[in-house]
Amino acid sequence: MIASHLPVLQVALPLIAAPVCVLLRRGRWAWAFTTIVCWGMLAIAALLLDQAMGAGPISYRLGGWAPPIGIEYRLDGVNAFVLLILAGTAALMMPYARQSVEQEIRPERQHLFYCVFLLALTGLLGIAATGDAFNIYVFLEISSLASYVLIALGRRRRALTASYQYLIIGTIGASLILIGIGFLYAKTGTLNIADLAERVPALGETPAILAAFAFITVGVLIKLALFPFHLWLPNAYAYAPSFVSAFFAATATKVGAYMLLRFVFTVFGAPFAFGTLPLKEVLLSLSLIAVLAGSLAALFQTDLKRLLAFSSVGQIGYLGVGIGLASVTGVTGALVHVFNHALMKGGLFLAAGAIAYRLGATDLSALHGLGRRMPFTMAAVVIGGLGLVGVPITSGFVSKWYLVQGAFEEGLWPVALFVLVGSLIALAYVGRVIEAAYFRAAPEGGEPVREAPWAMQLSIWAMIAGSVYFGLHTDLTVGIAERAAAVLLGAP
Amino acid sequence: MEALTHVNYWAAIALAMIGLYAIIAPSNLVKKLIGLGMFQTAIFLIYITVGKVEGGTAPIIDPAYDVYSNPLPHVLILTAIVVSVSTLAVGLALTVAIKRAYGTVEEDDIDEQDRR
Amino acid sequence: MTDNLVLRVVAKLLIPPILLFALYVQMHGDYGPGGGFQAGVIFGAGLILYGLVFGTHAVRSVAPPRLLAIIASLGMLLYAGVGIASMIAGGSFLEYGALSLDATHGNHVGIIIIEIGVGIAVAAVMTIIFCVLAE
Numbered sequence: 001m002i003a004s005h006l007p008v009l010q011v012a013l014p015l016i017a018a019p020v021c022v023l024l025r026r027g028r029w030a031w032a033f034t035t036i037v038c039w040g041m042l043a044i045a046a047l048l049l050d051q052a053m054g055a056g057p058i059s060y061r062l063g064g065w066a067p068p069i070g071i072e073y074r075l076d077g078v079n080a081f082v083l084l085i086l087a088g089t090a091a092l093m094m095p096y097a098r099q100s101v102e103q104e105i106r107p108e109r110q111h112l113f114y115c116v117f118l119l120a121l122t123g124l125l126g127i128a129a130t131g132d133a134f135n136i137y138v139f140l141e142i143s144s145l146a147s148y149v150l151i152a153l154g155r156r157r158r159a160l161t162a163s164y165q166y167l168i169i170g171t172i173g174a175s176l177i178l179i180g181i182g183f184l185y186a187k188t189g190t191l192n193i194a195d196l197a198e199r200v201p202a203l204g205e206t207p208a209i210l211a212a213f214a215f216i217t218v219g220v221l222i223k224l225a226l227f228p229f230h231l232w233l234p235n236a237y238a239y240a241p242s243f244v245s246a247f248f249a250a251t252a253t254k255v256g257a258y259m260l261l262r263f264v265f266t267v268f269g270a271p272f273a274f275g276t277l278p279l280k281e282v283l284l285s286l287s288l289i290a291v292l293a294g295s296l297a298a299l300f301q302t303d304l305k306r307l308l309a310f311s312s313v314g315q316i317g318y319l320g321v322g323i324g325l326a327s328v329t330g331v332t333g334a335l336v337h338v339f340n341h342a343l344m345k346g347g348l349f350l351a352a353g354a355i356a357y358r359l360g361a362t363d364l365s366a367l368h369g370l371g372r373r374m375p376f377t378m379a380a381v382v383i384g385g386l387g388l389v390g391v392p393i394t395s396g397f398v399s400k401w402y403l404v405q406g407a408f409e410e411g412l413w414p415v416a417l418f419v420l421v422g423s424l425i426a427l428a429y430v431g432r433v434i435e436a437a438y439f440r441a442a443p444e445g446g447e448p449v450r451e452a453p454w455a456m457q458l459s460i461w462a463m464i465a466g467s468v469y470f471g472l473h474t475d476l477t478v479g480i481a482e483r484a485a486a487v488l489l490g491a492p
Numbered sequence: 493m494e495a496l497t498h499v500n501y502w503a504a505i506a507l508a509m510i511g512l513y514a515i516i517a518p519s520n521l522v523k524k525l526i527g528l529g530m531f532q533t534a535i536f537l538i539y540i541t542v543g544k545v546e547g548g549t550a551p552i553i554d555p556a557y558d559v560y561s562n563p564l565p566h567v568l569i570l571t572a573i574v575v576s577v578s579t580l581a582v583g584l585a586l587t588v589a590i591k592r593a594y595g596t597v598e599e600d601d602i603d604e605q606d607r608r
Numbered sequence: 609m610t611d612n613l614v615l616r617v618v619a620k621l622l623i624p625p626i627l628l629f630a631l632y633v634q635m636h637g638d639y640g641p642g643g644g645f646q647a648g649v650i651f652g653a654g655l656i657l658y659g660l661v662f663g664t665h666a667v668r669s670v671a672p673p674r675l676l677a678i679i680a681s682l683g684m685l686l687y688a689g690v691g692i693a694s695m696i697a698g699g700s701f702l703e704y705g706a707l708s709l710d711a712t713h714g715n716h717v718g719i720i721i722i723e724i725g726v727g728i729a730v731a732a733v734m735t736i737i738f739c740v741l742a743e
Contacts, residue, residue, distance in 0.1 A: 008691075008701040016688040019681030064703035134568055141575040148582050157593035161602055164586045168515060171528055171579050178572060179535050185565070186542040552640065574645065581737045588741060 003047070007060035007073040010044050010083060011126045013037060018118040027102065027110025034114045035094040038087070041125070045080070045087035052080035053480065059131070067131070068192035074131030077484035081335065082128040082258045085342050089250045090121055092466075096350055096459035097243050103357060104155055104241045113153065117247070120146035124255050133181045133191045133267070136259065137174060140223065143255070144170045147248060151240040162235035169232045173222030180216030183208045184267070193267060201269045205276060209268075213277065216263050224256030226320050227290035230313045234297075237309035242353025245305060249312055250346030250463075254338045257319045261331070264323070265488040274326045287320030288418045295425035299432070304352045304362040307429060308345065311388055314422060315341050318403060321415060325406045328485045333402030335481035336474075340395035340467060344387040347463030351380045354452035354460060364432065369442025373449040376457055378437045380464045385430035387467050390423045395471035398478065500541040508534035519599040521590065525583045532576045539565040539572070612661075619661040626654035634727045638716060644723035648730025655731070656738045664742045673739050676732040683729025687722045694718065 002009070017037040021030040052058055052075045060073040067074075075083070097114075105113050123143025127136050148170070152163035185191055187208045188199040203209050218229075225233040233253075237245045264273045273279040294314030301307040315337070322334025354377050355370070356362050371378045387394035400419060407415040451457075470477050507530055514527025543565030551563035587597055594602050630651035637643030659667035691702045699706025704718020 005695055005701065008695075012688060012691060012701060016685065016692075019684040022677055022681040061700050062702060064700045064705065134571075138571055138575065141579070145575075145578055145582055148586070152586055152589065157590075158606060160586055160590045160593055161606070164521065164583070164590065167579065167583050167586065168524060168528060172512075172515070172531070175532055175535055179538065182535065182539050182542065182565075570645070581741075584741055585737075588743075 003051075005060075006044050006048050006051075007058055007075055007129060008062065010041065010048065010087075011073070011122060011129050013040060013044075014118045014122045014125065018115045018122065021111050021115040021118060024111055027105075027107060027113075028098070030111035030114040031094075031098045031101070034097075034118060035091075037118065038091040038094050038121075041087040041121075042084075042091040045084040048075055049077075049080040049084050049480070051075075052077055053483065068190050068195035071135055072131040072192060072194075073129045074194060075129065077480060077487050078261065078335070079128045079258065081480050081484055082254065082338070083125060085254060085339055086121070086124050086128065086251050089247065089342055089346055089463075092462045093243065093247055093250075093346065093350065093459050095455045096246075096353070099453050099456060100241070100243045100353055100357060104243075105153060109153070113150070116146045116149050117244075119143075120150060120247075124251055127255050128258055131193050133184065133193055133196060135191075136262075137178050137181060140174050140177065140259075143252070144174060144223075147244075147252065150244040150248075151236050153244070154239040154241050156239055158235065159239035162232075162239045166232040166236045169222060169229075173219045173229070176215045176219030176222070178219075180212040180214075180219060183212035183215065187212070193262065196267045197269070200267055201272060204272075210277075213268055213273070217260070217279070220256060220259045220263060221286075223253075224260060224316060224319075225253055225313065226316055227286055227293055227313065230290065230294070230316070233313060234306055234309040237312065237349070238303065238306040242349070242356055245309075246346050246349035246353060249308070249349045250342040253312065253316055253319075254342055257316075257323065257334065257338055260323060261334075261488055265331075265490075270326055270489060280324055280326055283320055283324030284412070284415060287317045287324055288415065290314060290317030290320060291418060291422035292317075292425070295422050295429065298429045299425060301429075302364055304355065304364060304367065304433065305349070307364075307433070308348055308352060311426065311429065312345060314426070315345065315388065317422070318399065318419065321419065322399075322403050322406065325403075325410055325412075325415075326489075327406050327409055328482065328489055329402055329409055330406035331485035331488055332478065332481045333399055333406050335484055336395075336402060336477050337399035339477050339481070340387070340399050340470060343463050343467040343470065344384050344394075344396060347380060347460055347467060348384040348388070350456070350460045350463060351377050351384065354456045357456065358449050358452060364436045367433070367436040368440040369437070370449070371438035373442060374451050377452050377460065380460045381437070382430075382434055383464050383468065385433060387471070389426045389430055393468065393471050395467045395469075395477075398471055398474050402478075500537060504534045504537040504541070507531075507537065521587045521597045521599060522584075525580060525587070528583070529576065529580055532572070532579075536569045536572060536576075539569045615661050619657055623654050623658055626657065627651060630654065630727075630731070634723065635720075637723050638719045644726030645730055647723075648727040648732075649734060651727070651731040652734025652738075655735045659735075659738055659742065664739055667735065667739060671732075671735055673736055676736050676739075680729045680732040680736070683725045683727070683732065686725030687729070690718055690722050690725070 014037060021033060024030045024033060057074055057076040062071040101110055101113055120143050123139045123146060126139030130136055130139060148163050148167045151166060152160050184196060187203060188196060190196055190199065200209060222229040237249055291314050294310050294317060298307050298310035298314060301310055318337050319334050322330045322337060352362050359366050387396035390396040390400040403419055404416045511527045511531030511534060514530060515524050518524060543562040545559060545561045548559040548561040549557045551560040591597050594605055596602060630647045633642040633650060634644060634647035655667055655671060694703045694706045695701055697706040705711035705714045707718050708714035
């Protein structure tokens with residue numbers, strides 16, 4: 001009986017768990033409870049992916065109302081894959097959370113921290129699970145509001161201004177999506193995505209549909225933080241608590257990429273977006289600028305967390321390249337990169353958080369000699385960093401391989417060139433971190449630094465080991481991503 | 493005269509533009525939130541206008557009427573209003589926290605303090 | 609504002625009808641315009657008016673924020689609990705019809721319970737927001 005309710009349980013369980021955390025009143029109990037819930041989520045997501053890949057799309061009717069009138073949760077290969085990434089990231093990061101949160105959040109707020117974290121998770125899972133356009137907006141705002149709160153909990157006061165800035169930009173983005181959905185509803189009379197997918201292409205190039213497309217695309221790009229809409233991202237990730245930076249770096253922008261895929265390919269259809277409208281040119285040029293600008297900006301940062309945040313801006317560019325290519329290979333590359341980047345950047349931010357846990361700072365100058373003093377954490381940073389560069393046997397190589405291949409298939413060799421140049425710049429900024437940690441002597445007379453606690457190591461290495469494993473065994477990720485891309489592009 | 497039949501949409505556009513201006517122009521964080529509220533209200537107006545059926549009455553079933561306005565956009569906007577209230581609450585709470593941490597709610601002063 | 613006699617008297621006169629009206633809107637919600645959200649906001653407005661006129665410490669003594677946080681959580685759990693109950697009863701999530709043998713009756717029961725959940729959660733949250741911002 002439970003098996004048929006899995007799609008709604010995926011979203012409802014963290015939503016129910018959130019108020020329970022408030023009632024638990026103790027930070028540690030809330031942590032234990034949240035950990036159990038997150039692993040339960042991962043189990044559900046794995047079962048759902050198995051069902052969706054095996055028997056085709058799963059449809060769940062909320063409240064028993066039949067779609068398109070009622071709200072439907074519809075899971076195909078694409079969003080089941082995204083659900084697995086979200087739930088997996090949350091589950092793997094939970095062992096890390098306890099000590100990190102105990103150090104960074106005031107004791108009387110810790111149980112509330114887990115409550116808000118679960119709400120953010122609910123929102124992200126909901127965006128991925130739902131098959132209703134307005135529902136996407138509601139879940140988007142749930143996750144965004146929770147993330148504003150979580151980011152503002154950072155220890156430095158700049159976390160507050162970063163959160164405020166994100167609140168303004170994020171709300172404008174979500175409101176633009178809301179306008180777009182309104183135009184779609186006015187024109188078609190439906191909010192169900194599968195229903196919209198049938199009716200919107202038939203309407204063709206009417207002004208309302210064009211306006212809806214423009215509003216939704218720009219709104220989603222703001223949430224995705226693609227250049228030039230990335231201004232909120234570096235500060236938000238740099239000043240948030242370590243666990244929050246890591247979780248959102250691994251998940252939030254990935255959900256943005258999912259929304260872009262869903263609206264562009266499923267609702268409006270590739271022929272409209274890439275044939276009638278020049279989305280391909282726009283998306284590719286913005287993404288390539290993002291790759292170069294993000295990576296170059298990362299090169300000049302003096303703080304590890306800010307460096308990683310700007311690197312995220314660049315890596316989001318790669319997602320944009322894959323989506324912009326609008327071919328099965330390109331979208332496969334983007335989806336695989338969503339998965340791989342979640343592992344790599346999640347692991348890297350966790351490691352940066354572990355360094356902050358022991359040192360209280362993440363300045364590159366504070367990292368001097370850390371290769372000897374925190375050998376395991378720094379080794380994780382090196383492997384994760386090489387993944388960002390795209391060195392073979394790391395998973396970063398796999399996604400870039402597909403992006404370059406996709407570019408050549410389309411005969412766009414400059415795109416491939418830019419991807420490679422971006423990797424070279426990544427090598428330079430990862431090199432700066434390695435240089436600071438391994439080739440600079442530790443400051444004389446400094447206090448001895450211990451290695452990070454084992455529970456934090458566990459999360460870091462789970463993410464980093466995953467990124468290497470999926471660099472060697474590509475069948476699972478690429479297999480799922482290829483089928484998901486085929487679903488999106490309507491290929492058999 | 494065609495333009496006048498769409499007076500609600502013109503109002504929504506004007507409201508949205510005033511809202512956007514009020515988000516961008518002032519340096520005061522509270523004024524920005526007021527602008528954000530106006531911008532969202534403009535969107536609510538678009539939805540409500542879409543839901544109006546000409547000659548229709550309020551969507552409460554009554555044998556005396558047979559044309560009703562579309563209630564769905566109202567319900568959607570009720571949800572969106574809740575979201576907008578929550579956003580405003582979070583934004584104001586942040587502003588209060590910023591005032592405590594920086595001693596000011598003027599963006600220029602905050603930037604200056606951060607630069608130091 | 610605590611020293612203004614007119615405000616104090618008017619508030620004392622107004623607050624009970626406001627709270628009562630909130631309960632009316634709450635219970636009327638499944639038949640006509642109204643429901644938990646509106647009722648919660650009206651109830652919260654009554655408490656906020658009390659706080660505005662008599663000071664936040666007065667609201668805090670009537671409704672301590674810690675208690676309000678628990679009430680808000682319980683309201684949310686009540687809502688979700690109906691969803692789970694309808695799943696156990698054989699329907700899908702929030703399919704109230706499954707709660708009773710007669711679908712219409714089940715719908716009534718389900719809607720009234722979730723609206724109570726929404727109502728107390730919204731009233732509590734509105735008051736918490738006021739207390740936090742008014743500090």
